Amino acid sequence: MSNNPALLPEWSTLATHAQKMSNFLIRDMFRTNPNRFDEYSLSFNGLFLDYSKNNLNAETLKLLMALARQQNIESARDRMFSGDPMNTTESRPVLHTALRAPVNPPVMVGSENIMLFVHDILKKIESFCRDIHQGIHTGHTGKRITHIVNLGTGGSYLGPQLAVEALSTFKVPRIKTFFVSNVDGADIDRVLKIAPPEQTLFIVASKTFTTRETITNAHTAKKWLVETLGHSVDVSKHFIALSTNDEAAQAFGIRPDLIFPFRDWVGGRFSLWSSIGMSIALSIGFDNFQKLLNGAHDMDQHFCSAPLEKNMPILLAVIGIWNRNFLHRQTQAIIPYNARLARFPYFLQQLDMESNGKSVDLDGGKITAYDTGSIIFGEPGTDSQHSFFQKIHQGTDIIPVDFIGVKKPDHPYTDHHTILMHNMVAQSQALMEGRPDISEGQNPHRYFSGNRPSNTLILDELSPYHLGLLIALYEHKIFVQGVIWHINSFDQFGVELGKELAKNIEKGDALHADSSTRGLLHHLFT
Numbered sequence: 001m002s003n004n005p006a007l008l009p010e011w012s013t014l015a016t017h018a019q020k021m022s023n024f025l026i027r028d029m030f031r032t033n034p035n036r037f038d039e040y041s042l043s044f045n046g047l048f049l050d051y052s053k054n055n056l057n058a059e060t061l062k063l064l065m066a067l068a069r070q071q072n073i074e075s076a077r078d079r080m081f082s083g084d085p086m087n088t089t090e091s092r093p094v095l096h097t098a099l100r101a102p103v104n105p106p107v108m109v110g111s112e113n114i115m116l117f118v119h120d121i122l123k124k125i126e127s128f129c130r131d132i133h134q135g136i137h138t139g140h141t142g143k144r145i146t147h148i149v150n151l152g153t154g155g156s157y158l159g160p161q162l163a164v165e166a167l168s169t170f171k172v173p174r175i176k177t178f179f180v181s182n183v184d185g186a187d188i189d190r191v192l193k194i195a196p197p198e199q200t201l202f203i204v205a206s207k208t209f210t211t212r213e214t215i216t217n218a219h220t221a222k223k224w225l226v227e228t229l230g231h232s233v234d235v236s237k238h239f240i241a242l243s244t245n246d247e248a249a250q251a252f253g254i255r256p257d258l259i260f261p262f263r264d265w266v267g268g269r270f271s272l273w274s275s276i277g278m279s280i281a282l283s284i285g286f287d288n289f290q291k292l293l294n295g296a297h298d299m300d301q302h303f304c305s306a307p308l309e310k311n312m313p314i315l316l317a318v319i320g321i322w323n324r325n326f327l328h329r330q331t332q333a334i335i336p337y338n339a340r341l342a343r344f345p346y347f348l349q350q351l352d353m354e355s356n357g358k359s360v361d362l363d364g365g366k367i368t369a370y371d372t373g374s375i376i377f378g379e380p381g382t383d384s385q386h387s388f389f390q391k392i393h394q395g396t397d398i399i400p401v402d403f404i405g406v407k408k409p410d411h412p413y414t415d416h417h418t419i420l421m422h423n424m425v426a427q428s429q430a431l432m433e434g435r436p437d438i439s440e441g442q443n444p445h446r447y448f449s450g451n452r453p454s455n456t457l458i459l460d461e462l463s464p465y466h467l468g469l470l471i472a473l474y475e476h477k478i479f480v481q482g483v484i485w486h487i488n489s490f491d492q493f494g495v496e497l498g499k500e501l502a503k504n505i506e507k508g509d510a511l512h513a514d515s516s517t518r519g520l521l522h523h524l525f526t
């Protein structure tokens with residue numbers, strides 16, 4: 001039997017069912033079923049999901065679960081957790097889940113129980129946090145470290161930055177954290193202008209320790225330290241590395257005891273749970289970092305044990321498949337109604353699109369019969385309401401939305417919070433209900449079709465634990481979708497060609513390039 005999902009009878013049944021469903025409106029399904037909200041929502045440890053405002057019914061979910069089962073989702077999940085080389089193109093296990101698990105039971109990679117390594121590194125992170133927070137590890141002149149600058153890009157930045165911003169109410173006093181990701185000199189300039197050299201610690205966060213952007217920024221930071229503190233400065237006191245490439249980190253001048261390793265079974269976009277999370281631990285304290293890991297681990301447990309029909313990541317995944325493949329929605333908006341979660345859409349852009357933006361299947365075949373990952377975008381509400389919500393409400397594309405709210409405010413302005421939450425709920429209501437009673441003929445510009453789908457996720461509070469639950473939820477959603485689409489969600493060869501060509505151009509190899517490439521270079525550099 002082929003693994004191409006579009007050739008499965010379950011797929012054809014869903015396609016036929018989708019045609020039938022086009023005769024139904026979500027608002028009518030609420031009217032005919034007063035229990036719809038209760039039936040189409042679930043809660044896990046302080047994370048609530050309402051998926052009732054989707055164009056689906058019990059039959060849809062039954063068929064979607066049959067598709068997931070046919071694609072062996074449960075065995076794929078179990079294989080991932082136990083260390084099978086799920087990243088087939090790179091022959092690597094995919095074990096970010098091990099980074100947040102207790103030391104027992106063991107997880108074996110070859111003959112190594114990696115849980116011992118994971119917990120050793122956690123202890124090393126904990127002790128370094130203590131050294132920084134208590135002023136034991138100081139800068140070259142003996143002053144306390146107060147400024148942390150994470151130099152890293154992609155997964156070596158998006159997750160940590162999301163967590164540090166989202167959890168800013170848990171911040172350790174005296175520590176200020178900055179992120180420099182872009183090779184644009186303006187990015188590092190912004191930070192070097194305000195960082196006190198004697199009290200600044202640079203974290204070179206790079207899985208490979210070869211990423212041009214990060215290494216360029218690291219060299220600039222080193223030069224700045226020498227220029228500002230003098231040639232006798234011991235720069236090694238101001239640099240640590242988070243990397244799988246010990247050799248390159250040492251060659252850069254990082255002290256071996258200040259290299260915090262992780263392994264190649266952690267994908268960059270899944271690495272915030274590894275030593276890549278150092279900036280998080282330094283910013284909010286190790287205990288809170290551990291709570292973030294605990295939240296993610298509890299979501300792992302739920303993902304592994306809850307029945308498919310009550311399994312939050314699986315539900316989110318199959319609803320996404322329904323929207324993408326059977327209702328042909330190309331995009332997915334992520335709208336956090338929480339300013340501290342402003343970076344969540346950016347984080348998900350990498351997590352989702354780098355994982356599932358694929359057009360070759362696991363057998364190396366070109367995918368032509370079905371679509372894979374959605375286009376992810378988003379901004380926090382209420383700001384997004386005043387920019388692109390026009391299109392979400394009245395545009396020709398139907399854009400499914402994930403609304404994300406937090407029940408308990410973490411600031412004293414509770415009246416603001418009430419307005420914010422009212423807005424979030426009103427938006428999902430407006431998308432679903434529309435304003436169909438104003439006929440197009442009478443007043444076409446004020447017509448709202450409604451029937452526009454959304455999920456709403458509500459965290460009890462924006463704590464490290466709840467953030468851990470939320471991030472792991474989306475990690476597993478994306479994994480499940482990748483399994484159904486029969487793709488490898490764990491490689492990212494698509495980012496390489498551009499990097500190679502940039503290197504060629506740098507070497508002066510653009511001589512035989514097309515006239516636009518040559519013309520642009522000429523325009524820029526003459």
Ligand code: F6P
Nearest residue numbers: 154155156206207208211268495
């Ligand atoms: O270019 C994409 C990418 O490889 C991401 O997958 C990764 O998160 C990022 O670059 C950074 O890579 P590194 O941590 O090796 O510097």
